[in-house]
Amino acid sequence: MIRSLPLLALRTFVEVGQRGSIKSAAQALSVTSGAVSQQIRLLEDRIGLALFTRHRSGLRLTEAGARVHPLLLQAFEQMQVALQTLEVIKARQTLTVSTVATFAASWLVPRLGRFNQRHPDIEVRVEATSAVVDMRRDHVDVALRHGLGDYPGLHVMPLMAPVLVPVASPDWLAKGIELREPEDCLCYPLLHDSDRADWSLWLAAHGVAQDPRAERGTAFEDDFLLIRAAEAGQGLALVPLQYAQEEIAAGRLVQVLDKPWPARFAYYVVTQPQALQRDTVRAFVEWVMEEAQGGVDSGLYPVGERE
Template sequence: MGAVLPLLALRAFCETARLGSLKAAAERMGVTAGAVSQQIRLLEERLGVILLTRNRYGVQLTEAGEVLYPGLSRGFGQIESALLDLDALTRAATLTITTQPSFAASWLVPRLAAFKALYPEIEVQVQATAELVDLHRSQVDIALRHGLGEYPGLESTRLLAPVLLPVISPRLLAEGPALQAPQGCLEYPLLQDAERADWTLWLQAHGVEPDSRSRRGPSFDEDMLLLRAAADGQGIALVQAQHAEDDLRSGRLVVAVDRPWPSRFAYYLVARKQSLQRWPVQVFAQWLGTQVASES
């Protein structure tokens, strides 16, 4: 190939192969799809082989591409990891956390003042997003994720397992039929999670055979949206108990039926192994564990 490696072309090929799309690779690299395509074409001309074929669904690796991609992927991964380690060292007392907007607003942010009082020298940055952040390819130190704890290549610590609680606006409850048992929830409009699964599972857990009503109603992908719809009187929302704390305390919502149900998912503190060696990450992880233990 020669002494000078065409790094830009190699990266264009690697990102396209990893993401399966010229457009996605271009967005990742901050260039146009045409520029990525040109770099790959120059690389193929230099190597004398075809690496990718294009079809209506995206791109597909040729036999030569299958040989080249794994080694390149490992190499660029090691480069990114080394740069992240260097960045972690130079950022000193900064701490970047990513989590879901509902968890950030209802649980994490209200408790951060206590952490700041203990460690005023640490600058905390919270990224509240519903998108799953790739910790291997970002400057985020910690992710607080809701899942089953299976995060390949990352270290995870179980924090808390939320329970699902049905909540309703006082006005809607006063206007509707009496609610004394889980079965009665089916007489009200139900506000659904994005997968329309929680109500069915909750009813089954309390001995109620779900029917078609258990999957009807508008759906929302965030507990914050479910809570706002419930406070507006649109129906009963089944949400994580800690997300409803403020609304219950203020009286905007009340518990429809006091039958909380444990979720099989939990919140985990997730980080790269190298990130856990940083002092700000270590003290935050310890503080967070103490917070969870004191409230359980």
């Protein structure tokens, strides 16, 4: 039983079989005629069969050689196709971006077409997750993170801060609820995100003294869940304006007070320290920073700007 055969000898056999000449095969393989003859002898010795017979016009395949030559020729052609596929994959520029689902759905993904038009040669893969990824282990090129910007060992660039506005269902407001000043909100059920900090910060920013009622009420892990609860008439929600614009425009939510305020937490562009030296990463970061500059009209402000 033949357990393995040398790949070079098989390749040499295919070339000689195609050309019927040791000299021509040697030229195709960029080796000497002696090297080709040696590989053919090696292969014939290993399998114990003659693969060629000599004629005045050159070499001809034996019956055994003629039966296996088409199969080996096809195998090497398939290997060539596979190698070309790997070259295409190697040449293709890909970029993995990680961010939270709400930011991806409401801000990043709707704009991503503009990046694709500018850089059609870069394929972007968006991972939407609330987990803080390990950029090296998880092979993430750029993270758009929501937090305070404290990410040790990574390169951090401020991107934007979501503007928070109080909203409620119009049906809920129709029950005779009156909201003229920020402190009036404390008289009604408040809906929170998981940190339960935004209402206190928003009220303090508008001159309302600290009040324990600001931390009471149902909390939700995701901003979209918070918006759905407000739509369902469960109380007042303080949400990023960007996330609620569609509901406000459709009349499913109402901005109850014209008192926006940038959130304590902001969005940051985070990369590994040397990542910006790569063309793909630098191109995406430059583009996303440009997009953020237009955030004032969409309820998102550059980090550092305050009313």
